[in-house]
Structures are given as C-alpha cells and as structure tokens.
Amino acid sequence: MTELKLAASMSRLGTESAFVVLARAAELAAQGRDIINLGIGQPDFATPDHVVEAAVRALRDGAHGYTPANGTPDLRAAVAADLHRRHGTQVNPDHVVIVPGGKPTMFFAITMFGEAGAEIIYPDPGFPIYESLIRYSGATPVAMALREENGFGFSADEVLAQITPRTRLIIINSPANPTGGVTPKAEIDRLVAGLAAHPQVAILSDEIYSTMLYGGRSHTSLLSYPEIRDRLIVLDGWSKRYAMTGWRLGFAVWPEGLVDHATRLCVNDHSCVNAATQAAGIAALEGPQTAVEDMNAAFDARRQVIVDGLNAIPGVSCIDPGGAFYAFANISGTGLRAMEAQTLLLEHAGVATVAGTSFGAMGEGYLRLSYANSEDNIRAALQRITEVLEDRT
Structure with missing residues (x-):
C-alpha cells in the first residue's frame, strides 16, 4: 500500500461539526427514525421565484x-x-x-x-x-x-x-x-x-x-x-x-x-x-424584498417560541438572541457537558442540535439550536427535549 506524506498543515485543518451532526441525523432518518433537525444553519424556505x-x-x-x-x-x-x-x-x-x-x-x-x-x-x-x-x-x-x-x-x-x-x-x-x-x-x-x-x-x-x-x-x-x-x-x-x-x-x-x-x-x-x-x-x-421580510417575520416568531420553550425546561436557560436564527441555550443546570447533551438529544430524543464546544472552548455548557424549522417542529422538539431530560432525573 502506498504511503502518502501529507503536508503538516493538513493536520491543523478542522471541520464544521454541524455537517457531522447532519450526516448522523440522516443516518438515523434512513433507519426509520423521526428526526427533527435543529442543527443545520440554513433557511428552510425556498429561494424567491x-x-x-x-x-x-x-x-x-x-x-x-x-x-x-x-x-x-x-x-x-x-x-x-x-x-x-x-x-x-x-x-x-x-x-x-x-x-x-x-x-x-x-x-x-x-x-x-x-x-x-x-x-x-x-x-x-x-x-x-x-x-x-x-x-x-x-x-x-x-x-x-x-x-x-x-x-x-x-x-x-x-x-x-x-x-x-x-x-x-x-x-x-x-x-x-x-x-x-x-x-x-x-x-x-x-x-x-x-x-x-x-x-x-x-x-x-x-x-x-x-x-x-x-x-x-x-x-x-x-x-x-x-x-x-x-x-x-x-x-x-x-x-x-x-x-x-x-x-x-x-x-x-x-x-x-x-x-x-x-x-x-x-x-x-x-x-x-x-x-x-x-x-x-x-x-x-x-427585485422585490417581500420574501425576505416574510422570512424574517417567521424567524422572529419562531425565536420567541424556542426561547420561551427552552426557558421552561428545568436546568436550561436561554437569553434572547438578537439576530441570525440560532438560540444558544445554557444547559449547565442539567449537569451534562455540551457533547453529551448533543448525543443524548439526537440518539434518544431524535432532535439534532450542535454542541457549544463545536464553536470553541467557551461554548462548553451550551447547545446551539437553529430555529430555521417550522413552529410545529420546534414545539415538538422542545417537548422531546423536556421528556428526555426529565427521564434522567
């Protein structure tokens, strides 16, 4: 087998963990699991016509x-x-x-x-x-x-x-x-x-x-x-x-x-x-910006749903995100580390999130949840998260 010698710089190149979560969520979905994806950061709307x-x-x-x-x-x-x-x-x-x-x-x-x-x-x-x-x-x-x-x-x-x-x-x-x-x-x-x-x-x-x-x-x-x-x-x-x-x-x-x-x-x-x-x-x-305005209005409504829902979960808190479409939830009260919580919620609740540590050491104790998903799915995900965390206590 040929042994290739790569440049040392390749060992320093990281990745974007949201895509790793997306791949695992897709694997579980292919196995018949019902997965709600709050991990990937992309709008769930179509490009304007x-x-x-x-x-x-x-x-x-x-x-x-x-x-x-x-x-x-x-x-x-x-x-x-x-x-x-x-x-x-x-x-x-x-x-x-x-x-x-x-x-x-x-x-x-x-x-x-x-x-x-x-x-x-x-x-x-x-x-x-x-x-x-x-x-x-x-x-x-x-x-x-x-x-x-x-x-x-x-x-x-x-x-x-x-x-x-x-x-x-x-x-x-x-x-x-x-x-x-x-x-x-x-x-x-x-x-x-x-x-x-x-x-x-x-x-x-x-x-x-x-x-x-x-x-x-x-x-x-x-x-x-x-x-x-x-x-x-x-x-x-x-x-x-x-x-x-x-x-x-x-x-x-x-x-x-x-x-x-x-x-x-x-x-x-x-x-x-x-x-x-x-x-x-x-x-x-x-062109017309109506689609942009409608999309932002939908994100704003979802933002309020997800923040209120996260703050209602014992051990979890979330401040009001001022922009983008992410909630960065503080999970330190659950006793879980960020990667543990990411795995638990995906494997047992069927909810894809991203560990805060995927975004740096300061992200320990947090989870990122994207609210680029429907209000119905967000509410269902919050219910699943609540149930899985309650089962641990």
Whole structure:
C-alpha cells in the first residue's frame, strides 16, 4: 500500500461539526427514525421565484461561459448600490469581489495575514472555520471571549488588550453564529477608536446575518467607519438573506490595497463564479424584498417560541438572541457537558442540535439550536427535549 506524506498543515485543518451532526441525523432518518433537525444553519424556505427565474433566463440566453474573476460588473454594481441603501455608505464597485459563498473570503483574508509568528483574534464561541483556517495558515489563534452576560457581544476593551505586535487580523461577527449575539454600537465605536493605535491590524467583519435582527435592533456595519476602510474586509452574501445556501454566492468589500490580491486568489482558487448564479444575485438585490421580510417575520416568531420553550425546561436557560436564527441555550443546570447533551438529544430524543464546544472552548455548557424549522417542529422538539431530560432525573 502506498504511503502518502501529507503536508503538516493538513493536520491543523478542522471541520464544521454541524455537517457531522447532519450526516448522523440522516443516518438515523434512513433507519426509520423521526428526526427533527435543529442543527443545520440554513433557511428552510425556498429561494424567491423571481431569483430562480433570473438564473433560468440567463442560462437560456447563453450565460454559459467564464465571467471576470472578481464577478460581473453588473453584479458588483448591484452590490454597491445595495450596501448604500442598507448602510448609507458609498462603496466602489471595483472594491467588490464576488465569490462562491462566504468561506472563500474567510480563506482569502486569513491566508493573506496568517503565517507562523502571526496572531489572529477570532470570536469564541464562533463559526468554527475561523479557528480552523487560522491554525491551517500557521498563525496563532487568539480567542475573543463572547460571554452570555454581555449578550454574546464582544468587549472592545478586552479585544484591544489582546492586541500584540504580532497581531495581524481581528475577526468579528455580528449578528453572530452560533449565539445570535449582536454587539452594541457603543462597543464597535470603542473598538474602532482603539484601533487607531494599531494601524498594522486588519479587520474582517463577517456580516452575513446583517439583515436578520429582532426586537427593534439595528445593524452597525463596519463600512460606516471611514477611518478603518483602508484595512477593512467586509464579508456578506446571499445564502442566509435570500435562502440561497446551495447557490454558493457571496461577496466581500476589500480595501483598495487588497483588491488585486483577493482577485488573484480567485483566479488561483476557483477562476470565477458561475454566470447564471450571478444573474440570480442581481435579481435578488434589485427585485422585490417581500420574501425576505416574510422570512424574517417567521424567524422572529419562531425565536420567541424556542426561547420561551427552552426557558421552561428545568436546568436550561436561554437569553434572547438578537439576530441570525440560532438560540444558544445554557444547559449547565442539567449537569451534562455540551457533547453529551448533543448525543443524548439526537440518539434518544431524535432532535439534532450542535454542541457549544463545536464553536470553541467557551461554548462548553451550551447547545446551539437553529430555529430555521417550522413552529410545529420546534414545539415538538422542545417537548422531546423536556421528556428526555426529565427521564434522567
């Protein structure tokens, strides 16, 4: 048998545990088990019809070839216009780079700044790919603690205190996965002000959930701060907002000095995003937003159901998630560790959740539950969780 020697960096590459849970849930379902999936983070709605039709029309009209590596000019202009409508900020379309989903932007930014001897600050609990790619790059990951008592928003003073001469990049995510936390504008103001003393530090702001906020909250985009625009990378896209996870379409706004580097990475990585999907992206941004509004209203109603239901379970508590479509439940009162609870609920209750430790060490004692599922299924899942936990006592 051939013994292949892999690069050492492959041993540092992690994964996204939600997909592991999804695979096990599928195995159980194939065995005839009734599984309610509150694990995977994708909208349970269909892509709006006019978006689908735009892609079909593009294919019929001959959109079958390569496109520019950074995206079609029409789509980049549509993104810039949309950002202006939403955030009141001017964005040069030449600074927009279209990519197949959100992860390429993470990969590109961390690749640009991550190497042996460098440090990158990232949220914990946070999207697991941040830490995975930091380790893969050879850089040292430095955890930015997100605490329940702060609504799972970051503390600007704590983040600023973590900056050293080796810090190259800070990653922030608000509204956040897995917690649904929204960092208050005052903390973002304080972070930006403090970064004036650290001009060597770049910022990656993951704003993929920026249109999903509840309870009167509003989104503060880092694009609103001109003093950091020359070192700011903003990640956003269509997957969550328009229920287009499978279309693989995202974008980033890059500072002028990094656009060419990002485009060169596109050329080396995936050449370009497929033409029909980009036509769909234009239709999504420029067409009616009714489907988006309806979807967010449904998420808001489900949010209230799941939070109330979790808080009614002995040993479980859950603060109000301000955005996204996740509840990050505190299960410390059950006596279970996060991975134990994930396994128990999937195998014995038929409810798929994700252990908080899948999102970092600070996630111990928590479970992430996605409310991208029907209210009926959420209520049924809560009943099953209650019964299984009660059976343990």
